[in-house]
Amino acid sequence: MLELVGTVEASEPVLWRLAELTGHGFRFAAEASRHGSRLGQLLPLIDFVKVDLRAMPAATMLALVPRLRGTGKRLIAEKVESQAEYKTCLDLGFDYFQGFYFARPSVLTGRKLSPSQQALVELMNLVMSDVDNIDIERAIKRDMTLSINLLRIVNTPAAGLRQRIDSLSQALLVLGRRQLQRWLQIMLYAEPGTRGPGHTPLLMLASTRARLMELLAQRLRPGQRQVADIAFTVGITSLMDTLFCVPMADLAEQMGVSDEVADALLRRTGFFGELLRLAESFEQMEEGGDVLPALRELAASGDDLAELEMAAFEWSEQVVRYAL
The missing domain is CATH 1.10.3210.10 (Hypothetical protein af1432)
Structure with missing residues (x-):
C-alpha cells in the first residue's frame, strides 16, 4: 500500500496516474485531515483512509467516520497512544490501528506472573x-x-x-x-x-x-x-x-x-x-x-x-x- 502525502494535489494528471496504477494492482491510502476537501476526489481511487487522532478534533472524527464507513473504504486509526483510544476507535468501526497503544503498560499493582x-x-x-x-x-x-x-x-x-x-x-x-x-x-x-x-x-x-x-x-x-x-x-x-x-x-x-x-x-x-x-x-x-x-x-x-x-x-x- 502506498500513502498519498498531504502535498499531493488531486489534479487531473495525478488522478489519471492513480487510476492507471490501481489498474495494475497498486493500492493507495490517504490521511483525511491532511487532504481535507480533496479527499472526496481521491476516494474513488484509494482503498484506505487514515485518521490521525492527534490532528483531528474528536467531534470532527465522530461525524466523519460514519460517512467514511459508508464509502466501503478500510479505515486506519493513526497515532493511537492508549488502550482507551484503541477501544474508542474499535467501537467507531476502524479496521486497523497504528500507534504504540499496545506497548503502554497497564500496570496492575500486586499482580504476579502466571x-x-x-x-x-x-x-x-x-x-x-x-x-x-x-x-x-x-x-x-x-x-x-x-x-x-x-x-x-x-x-x-x-x-x-x-x-x-x-x-x-x-x-x-x-x-x-x-x-x-x-x-x-x-x-x-x-x-x-x-x-x-x-x-x-x-x-x-x-x-x-x-x-x-x-x-x-x-x-x-x-x-x-x-x-x-x-x-x-x-x-x-x-x-x-x-x-x-x-x-x-x-x-x-x-x-x-x-x-x-x-x-x-x-x-x-x-x-x-x-x-x-x-x-x-x-x-x-x-x-x-x-x-x-x-x-x-x-x-x-x-x-x-x-x-x-x-x-x-x-x-x-x-x-x-x-x-x-
Whole structure:
C-alpha cells in the first residue's frame, strides 16, 4: 500500500496516474485531515483512509467516520497512544490501528506472573546457573508444551543454525546456554496464556528492539560477546512490564537481573541504558522522537543505525513467523 502525502494535489494528471496504477494492482491510502476537501476526489481511487487522532478534533472524527464507513473504504486509526483510544476507535468501526497503544503498560499493582510464566522465568534462571545440562533437560521435559514450542522456535531461520535440532539435549549442546536463554525470553511473549490482540505486535517490537540493541553492541564493542548478550536481554526485557502488567521495578526484582541491567531498565543509565534510549527514540522517530542526542553519545551514524534496524526487523519477522 502506498500513502498519498498531504502535498499531493488531486489534479487531473495525478488522478489519471492513480487510476492507471490501481489498474495494475497498486493500492493507495490517504490521511483525511491532511487532504481535507480533496479527499472526496481521491476516494474513488484509494482503498484506505487514515485518521490521525492527534490532528483531528474528536467531534470532527465522530461525524466523519460514519460517512467514511459508508464509502466501503478500510479505515486506519493513526497515532493511537492508549488502550482507551484503541477501544474508542474499535467501537467507531476502524479496521486497523497504528500507534504504540499496545506497548503502554497497564500496570496492575500486586499482580504476579502466571504459573506458566513463572516456570519460564525459573527455567531461564536455571539455564544461567551452574547446574548440569541433564538437569535443565529434565526441567524442560516436565512441560511437554514447553518442550515442543522450544524445539519449534530454535529451528527458526533466525537462529542461524546449519542443522536441524530434534532433541532438547541437542539444543543445549548446539545452542549453548546464552542462546537458549534468548529463545526462552522470546517465548515469554509468545506464551499461549498471554496471547491477545496486542501480543503479536508486542512480540515484534520486543524482538526487533532486542536484536537492534544486540547489533549495536556488536558494532560498538566488537569481540565482546557477553556485552551483546546483555544488550539483547535488556531489549527483550524492556517491554515485559507491558506484557505482564507488572511494574518494571517488581519485575526486575522477581527476575533477579544484575545491577547494570536494572539501571538500564529502570533509569535508562549506563551503556545499556543509552542503547535502550536509542532504540526507543528510533521507534518513535515518526512521532517526533529525536535520535541525534543518543547517536552522538554512542558515536554511531544514522546510516549505520538504519542498516542495523532493517537487519533487526528482518530477523524479528522470522522469529514471529515461527513463534506464534
